Amino acid sequence: xxxxxxxxxxxxxxxxxxxxxxxxxxxxxxxxxxxxxxxxxxxxxxxxxxxxxxxxxxxxxxxxxxxxxxxxxxxxxxxxxxxxxxxxxxxxxxxxxxxxxxxxxxxxxxxxxxxxxxxxxxxxxxxxxxxxxxxxxxxxxxxxxxxxxxxxxxxxxxxxxxxxxxxxxxxxxxxxxxxxxxxxxxxxxxxxxxxxxxxxxxxxxxxxxxxxxxxxxxxxxxxxxxxxxxxxxxxxxxxxxxxxxxxxxxxxxxxxxxxxxxxxxxxxxxxxxxxxxxxxxxxxxxxxxxxxxxxxxxxxxxxxxxxxxxxxxxxxxxxxxxxxxxxxxxxxxxxxxxxxxxxxxxxxxxxxxxxxxxxxxxxxxxxxxxxxxxxxxxxxxxxxxxxxxxxxxxxxxxxxxxxxxxxxxxxxxxxxxxxxxxxxxxxxxxxx
Numbered sequence: 491x492x493x494x495x496x497x498x499x500x501x502x503x504x505x506x507x508x509x510x511x512x513x514x515x516x517x518x519x520x521x522x523x524x525x526x527x528x529x530x531x532x533x534x535x536x537x538x539x540x541x542x543x544x545x546x547x548x549x550x551x552x553x554x555x556x557x558x559x560x561x562x563x564x565x566x567x568x569x570x571x572x573x574x575x576x577x578x579x580x581x582x583x584x585x586x587x588x589x590x591x592x593x594x595x596x597x598x599x600x601x602x603x604x605x606x607x608x609x610x611x612x613x614x615x616x617x618x619x620x621x622x623x624x625x626x627x628x629x630x631x632x633x634x635x636x637x638x639x640x641x642x643x644x645x646x647x648x649x650x651x652x653x654x655x656x657x658x659x660x661x662x663x664x665x666x667x668x669x670x671x672x673x674x675x676x677x678x679x680x681x682x683x684x685x686x687x688x689x690x691x692x693x694x695x696x697x698x699x700x701x702x703x704x705x706x707x708x709x710x711x712x713x714x715x716x717x718x719x720x721x722x723x724x725x726x727x728x729x730x731x732x733x734x735x736x737x738x739x740x741x742x743x744x745x746x747x748x749x750x751x752x753x754x755x756x757x758x759x760x761x762x763x764x765x766x767x768x769x770x771x772x773x774x775x776x777x778x779x780x781x782x783x784x785x786x787x788x789x790x791x792x793x794x795x796x797x798x799x800x801x802x803x804x805x806x807x808x809x810x811x812x813x814x815x816x817x818x819x820x821x822x823x824x825x826x827x828x829x830x831x832x833x834x835x836x837x838x839x840x841x842x843x844x845x846x847x848x849x850x851x852x853x854x855x856x857x858x859x860x861x862x863x864x865x866x867x868x869x870x871x872x873x874x875x876x877x878x879x880x881x882x883x884x885x886x887x888x889x890x891x892x893x894x895x896x897x898x899x900x901x902x903x904x905x906x907x908x909x910x911x912x913x914x915x916x917x918x919x920x921x922x
Contacts, residue, residue, distance in 0.1 A: 519545065519546075519547040519621040520548050520550055520618050520619065520620045520621060521538050521541055521542045521545075521547045521548070521549050521550070521620065521622050522550050522552065522611070522614060522615050522618060522622070522623045522651075523535060523538035523539075523549060523550070523551050523552070523624045524551075524552050524553065524554065524607070524611045524623065524624070524625045524641075525551060525552075525553055525584055525587060525625075525626070526553060526626070527553060527580060527583030527584040527586070527587050528583070528587075529658055530626045530628050531625070531626030531658070532587065532590070532591050532626075532658050533626065533627075533656045533657050533658045533660035533661070534624050534625055534626040534627075534654075534655075534656040534660070535551075535588070535591045535592065536591055536592070536660060536661055537624060537654070537656045537660050537661075537662070537663050537664075538624040538656075539591075540662060540663045541622070541624070541663050541687075544663060544689075547621065549598065550599075550601070550618065550620075551584065551588075551598050551599065551600045551601070552601040552602075552603065552611070552614055553580055553581075553584050553600060553601070553603075554602075554603050554604070554605060554607040554610045554611065555576055555580055555602065555603070555604050556604075556605070556606070556607060577602050581600055581602055584600045607641045607644075607645075608641050608645040609648065611641075611649075612645060612649050612650065613841065615650065615651045616650055616917070621651065621652075622652050622653075622654060623645065623649060623651055623652070623654070624653075624654045624656060625642050625645060625653065625655055625656070626642070626655070626656060626658065627642055627655040627656055627658075627785070627788065627791065628641070628642065640785070640786075642655040642792075643781070643782055643786075646766055646785065646792075646794040647766055647781075648854075649794075649796050650796050650799060650919075651796065651799070652683050652793060652794065652795050652796070653793070654687070654761075655785065655788075655791060655792045655793075655794070656791045657788075657789065657790065657791065660760070660790075660791060663688075663689065664684075664687050664689075664692070664760045664761035664791055665689045665691075665692045665693070665760060666693045666695075666758060666759045666760050666761070667684040667685075667687065667688050667693070667694045667760075667762070667763050667793070668695045668697055668753060668754045668757070668759040668762050668763070669694060669695065669696050669697060669762075669763045670699075670746065670750055670764040670765075670780065671696045671697060671698045672698070673698070673721050673725065674765065676765030676766075676797055677725075677765050678725055678728060678729070679765065679799070680763045680764055680793070680794075680795040681694065681696055681725060681726075681729055681763065682729055682730065683763060683793060683795050684761065684763035684793060685729060685731055685732070685735060687761065687763070688735060688761075690732065690733075690734045691735070692734075692736070693735070693736045693738065693759075694731075694736070694737050694738070695737075695738040695739070695740055695753075695757065695759070696725060696726060696737065696738070696739050696740070697740045697741075697749075697753060698718045698721070698722055698740075698741050698742075699741075699742055699743065699744060699745075699746040699749045699750065700714060700715060700718065700742065700743040700744075715741050722739040722741070723739065726739065740753065746780050747783035747784050747787065748787075750762060750764075750780075750784060751783075751784065751788060754788075754790055755789065759790060760790045760791060761790055761791040761792065761793050762784055762788055762791075762792050762793070763793040763794075763795070764780065764781055764784060764792070764793075764794055765795045765796075765797065766781050766794050781794060819863070819865065819891075822863040822870065822891070822894045823863045825894060825896060826861040826862055826863050826870065826894065827861075827862065829896055829907060830862070833858055833904055833920070834858055834859065834860060835858065836857065836858050836921075837855050837920065837921040838853075838856055838858050838918055838920055838921060839853070839854050839855075839918070839919045839920070839921050840853040840854075840856070840872070840874065840916070840918055841916070841917045841918075841919075842886070842914070842916050842917075853874065853884060854921065855921055856874035856882075856884055857874065857875065857876060857877075858918075859873040859874060859875055859883075861873070861907065863891075863894070867889075868889065868890075868891065869887050869888060869889050869891070870887075870888040870891050870894065870911075871885060871886070871887050871888070872885065872886045872887075872888070872907075872909075872916070872918060873885050874886075886916065888909050888911050888916055889912075890911045890912040891909060891910070891911045892911060892912075893908075893909075893910040894907075894908070894909050895907070895908040895910075896908075904920075905919060905920060906918060
């Protein structure tokens with residue numbers, strides 16, 4: 491069952507921020523494109539460049555080299571030489587790709603980093619406050635998928651910004667989107683993000699897949715279909731839809747991933763949009779997730795929206811109102827004590843960035859036990875884990891601290907703790 495609806499009203503809580511004019515405090519939105527320099531990411535580069543032009547965003551290119559063991563023989567160390575050779579080769583490959591895909595006169599800067607590709611792209615997207623991360627949609631065999639997730643899929647699971655995975659053959663930004671709707675808040679955000687991604691005369695189809703007929707009687711199926719269609723209309727009414735964009739509704743029955751893939755192919759959609767719900771490794775290994783099945787089966791682009799989007803961070807005014815500076819160690823002890831009292835028990839996401847070493851680590855879903863600053867040692871300590879005796883615990887002790895900030899949302903609620911240290915920073919955000 492499909493239905494086309496009238497243009498919804500613009501009073502929506504799901505408005506996606508658009509690029510704003512640059513002044514002393516604002517900058518253009520950033521489209522971050524990650525490439526490996528091969529033909530697999532040619533489509534992603536074309537689409538990212540076109541997206542940046544269409545929205546007035548800044549296109550930033552990066553490439554990640556997976557670190558490899560260094561072999562030393564007869565007291566000779568070749569790590570630095572080999573690393574430089576690989577960096578130079580990769581940069582040359584990306585520059586050749588830019589000339590091949592965008593033309594010989596196009597000049598773009600390229601950042602080359604070491605590390606795990608997905609984690610590094612996620613880190614840079616957070617650091618640069620990217621509006622969108624664009625990567626190639628590769629193909630891998632079963633053994634690779636079991637033992638080492640595809641970069642696009644792994645990135646979609648951990649990213650804090652929307653991720654657009656693009657097949658090599660893509661030439662233009664999406665114009666026809668199919669959105670997986672399960673009536674969750676994240677599905678509504680996936681729909682709004684899809685609307686922002688399509689062209690001015692694009693089509694966005696909100697699709698809900700009914701349970702299989704084995705679980706419902708014929709009468710119940712009809713009743714559920716009517717209810718689902720009504721709910722889809724409610725979702726559409728909360729979206730902001732520009733003039734020229736058409737929104738359609740569709741209800742079908744069967745396996746969600748296969749139905750969405752078949753429907754997208756049948757209507758000629760060039761992107762499928764979905765939210766990521768972040769299942770654990772065991773569940774993914776046994777039954778997989780809808781996002782994983784879509785990523786591995788899609789012949790068009792796939793747009794994933796994070797469960798935990800990057801908040802609009804702003805420095806807290808709590809310490810300043812007392813006349814204290816975030817850069818003053820004298821303020822950190824009380825600042826962290828108050829932060830712990832307000833947020834103990836909340837589940838966290840821990841991200842550690844070191845620009846000099848290129849290292850990055852993440853911990854996800856650990857409850858906050860407390861934070862503190864030791865004036866004697868000059869260190870900030872973060873304690874995560876379960877309160878129950880014998881439960882899991884994780885501590886991170888941070889030295890060479892240069893600044894401590896509590897970051898809040900527009901309503902003044904804590905959304906993150908940022909500790910700057912040495913050449914990097916540690917960011918503790920909340921998963922919910």
